[in-house]
């Protein structure tokens with residue numbers, strides 16, 4: 001058993017953990033049926049397992065969709081609309097207390113976020 005449980009940033013409750021995407025999807029559809037709430041599974045990069053998050057927090061974000069790289073040479077997350085970039089910017093500022101700025105992708109495929117210096 002892993003000891004580093006992930007907690008919801010909104011409710012501070014431990015997040016439910018799913019060991020595969022299929023299991024997470026069936027849990028999501030169960031919640032939709034029984035409680036009428038829309039959730040989607042995502043792979044947690046902290047515990048490497050699946051959690052569920054509210055559908056409204058889902059962002060149109062793509063990885064490896066363009067050639068833009070960050071200062072470490074990693075592919076930048078591409079937000080398909082400015083609203084998505086804006087949502088992520090607010091989320092990061094709120095949760096991680098970092099200041100970000102939105103700029104248009106060099107290939108005009110969407111928007112990226114960069115740290116404000």
Ligand SMILES: [Zn+2]
Pocket residue numbers: 005006044045046047048049051
């Ligand atoms: Zn996790």
Ligand SMILES: [Zn+2]
Pocket residue numbers: 066067068076078105106107109112
């Ligand atoms: Zn780009």
